[in-house]
Amino acid sequence: MSILILAEHNNEEVKSSTLNTIGAASKISSDIEVLVVGSNTESVCKEISSYQHIKKVLSLNNMDYEHAIAEKIEPVIMSIADNYSHIFAPATTFGKNVMPRVAVKLDVAQISDVISVESEDTFIRPIYAGNALATVKSNDLKKVITIRPTSFDVVAKEGGSGIVEDLQFDSNKSQSEFVDREESKSDRPELSTARIVVSGGRGLQSADNFKLINDIADKLNAAIGASRAAVDAGYVSNDYQVGQTGKVVVPDLYIAVGISGAIQHLAGMKESKIIVAINKDEEAPIFNIADYGLSADLFEALPQLSSELDKLNSIEK
Amino acid sequence: MKILVTVKRVIDYNVQVRVKSDNSGVEKENVKMSMNPPDENAVEEALRIKEAGKADEIIILSIGDDKCQETIRTALAMGADRGILVKANDEIEPLSVSKIVAKIAETENPGLILMGKQAIDDDSNQTAQMTSALLDWPQATFASKIEMEENTAIVTREIDEGLERIKVNMPFIASCDLRLNEPRYASLPNIMKAKKKPIDIKSTEELGIDTKPRIENLKISEPPTRQKGVMVSDVAELVQKLKYEAKVI
Ligand SMILES: Cc1cc2nc3c(=O)[nH]c(=O)nc-3n(C[C@H](O)[C@H](O)[C@H](O)COP(=O)(O)OP(=O)(O)OC[C@H]3O[C@@H](n4cnc5c(N)ncnc54)[C@H](O)[C@@H]3O)c2cc1C
Numbered sequence A: 001m002s003i004l005i006l007a008e009h010n011n012e013e014v015k016s017s018t019l020n021t022i023g024a025a026s027k028i029s030s031d032i033e034v035l036v037v038g039s040n041t042e043s044v045c046k047e048i049s050s051y052q053h054i055k056k057v058l059s060l061n062n063m064d065y066e067h068a069i070a071e072k073i074e075p076v077i078m079s080i081a082d083n084y085s086h087i088f089a090p091a092t093t094f095g096k097n098v099m100p101r102v103a104v105k106l107d108v109a110q111i112s113d114v115i116s117v118e119s120e121d122t123f124i125r126p127i128y129a130g131n132a133l134a135t136v137k138s139n140d141l142k143k144v145i146t147i148r149p150t151s152f153d154v155v156a157k158e159g160g161s162g163i164v165e166d167l168q169f170d171s172n173k174s175q176s177e178f179v180d181r182e183e184s185k186s187d188r189p190e191l192s193t194a195r196i197v198v199s200g201g202r203g204l205q206s207a208d209n210f211k212l213i214n215d216i217a218d219k220l221n222a223a224i225g226a227s228r229a230a231v232d233a234g235y236v237s238n239d240y241q242v243g244q245t246g247k248v249v250v251p252d253l254y255i256a257v258g259i260s261g262a263i264q265h266l267a268g269m270k271e272s273k274i275i276v277a278i279n280k281d282e283e284a285p286i287f288n289i290a291d292y293g294l295s296a297d298l299f300e301a302l303p304q305l306s307s308e309l310d311k312l313n314s315i316e317k
Numbered sequence B: 001m002k003i004l005v006t007v008k009r010v011i012d013y014n015v016q017v018r019v020k021s022d023n024s025g026v027e028k029e030n031v032k033m034s035m036n037p038p039d040e041n042a043v044e045e046a047l048r049i050k051e052a053g054k055a056d057e058i059i060i061l062s063i064g065d066d067k068c069q070e071t072i073r074t075a076l077a078m079g080a081d082r083g084i085l086v087k088a089n090d091e092i093e094p095l096s097v098s099k100i101v102a103k104i105a106e107t108e109n110p111g112l113i114l115m116g117k118q119a120i121d122d123d124s125n126q127t128a129q130m131t132s133a134l135l136d137w138p139q140a141t142f143a144s145k146i147e148m149e150e151n152t153a154i155v156t157r158e159i160d161e162g163l164e165r166i167k168v169n170m171p172f173i174a175s176c177d178l179r180l181n182e183p184r185y186a187s188l189p190n191i192m193k194a195k196k197k198p199i200d201i202k203s204t205e206e207l208g209i210d211t212k213p214r215i216e217n218l219k220i221s222e223p224p225t226r227q228k229g230v231m232v233s234d235v236a237e238l239v240q241k242l243k244y245e246a247k248v249i
């Protein structure tokens, strides 16, 4: 039983979602090969080849693949799919874009957003925004799976000695063309892997007020998140959104400020270890899942929190 | 140009979904059903493209039981022209749905197919990508902006890193995000008018598509519930608790 993993990377670095996906695959096999499609990916391939369990890294390294275009990656996977019983990718926007194409070309039903690998054909995945968990068994010969990264430990970054092999594939023309990308740049930890996340909702009232969230995040070395309402209102950009149709986060500490706690938001954060809610409405549903609730006006509470954190830091110094 | 829009009938997003006690599924009896939210955005986008003079007919496609006609009517009341219902079991998988959509596209020849990015019941996020692969049309997933040009379109996609813009040739498939637009409400006169709009009913047999499920639901269970925590009286207490009790800061 050999598993192929489609690696997510940005041509320079391996994304942590790839490490979680290898971690998930290692639950059922130690015969794991990784496909790296990209441009100037020598260092990415080399790095992955040293991860535990990795037998082989297949590299398609070509300028044509600099940007991840699903229509171009899918035929690459199809050219080697015969060799594997399972094909895994992270359930990120990258993996979600490519994998259903592979599934339909193989005529198999994809299992999306897996949170537990029970056996080689049985998996658990959330449905209805996480209000139910489905234990499903695939009766297809090949399993095409996307993995929810936050549900699996990352693979050890050493201990493997995989070989890197160049893949021969004639690049195909696609009818989609990359134009440009607007990536939010920040020095803060990445939202999906941060140890602490401070999220703001509609209660913040403006983009300018989000500075209050930034300030707390800086003091806790935290990532910033947001509700859909805050993104829709333009307080922050879409990549901050946590929830059913945004990102899933599982930090040690999640602080929800001015967020009511709609199920679609909870779908993205309710597995966090400790949840703090700050909301002026005592009845807000977010308090039902919070470990620590503070019923207060955020415009008073956040400046106070900031100075309390300063006090802590000065004691420690 | 024709636009084909898919709409799925799902449990309304405001309903607190309950798992059946025998773990066979979720409670669907006497539960409010609605159009899958991003499918409303897909309908709205089609209407705007037509209103801009870039399309002349909007066809609504739903796959499921007879009640899906209500969902189709909702889209017709928003302004779409006609509907197609393909009757199938309501647990039909994205793999089969994509085959049906592709089949209908082959006969209707739309210049554009608009779908939702994700059905909020199965949360699969697969059908548009699968349909694109079957038809060999370009895919523009997670679209938050669609700019139609002569024979191409520029689509802004919401990705984990931020936003990406791609250029796609027509015909193409887009999967719509909730931020694509603000769906309109149907006016009363339009609801009345929609009652007279045609809905064509087809079966999967007639289309020659095998919809046998590939995935077996062994068990649908309740997720673990979180214990409700405590309320703190002020910020100082909160910080103390986080530092010394939870030890997370
Ligand atoms: C298909 C679908 C998918 C969705 N996906 C997502 C998703 O991925 N993520 C997501 O977040 N949402 C999602 N939503 C939207 C979701 O249903 C809610 O509308 C949204 O989460 C609400 O955001 P909010 O809590 O910031 O705003 P609101 O619900 O408006 O809550 C604002 C809160 O701020 C509090 N507040 C106001 N002023 C103050 C103050 N001065 N001090 C303290 N508290 C204050 C209020 O008491 C209130 O509780 C989705 C919806 C649908 C239909």
Ligand SMILES: Nc1ncnc2c1ncn2[C@@H]1O[C@H](COP(=O)(O)O)[C@@H](O)[C@H]1O
Binding pocket: B006, B007, B008, B009, B036, B038, B039, B061, B062, B063, B064, B092, B094, B097, B114, B115, B116, B117, B118, B119, B120, B122, B123, B124, B125, B126, B127, B128
């Ligand atoms: N049974 C169905 N009938 C009509 N459209 C559907 C159906 N299932 C899925 N779709 C479309 O495909 C999109 C994505 O669904 P999914 O891949 O299941 O998350 C939905 O938003 C719908 O537009």
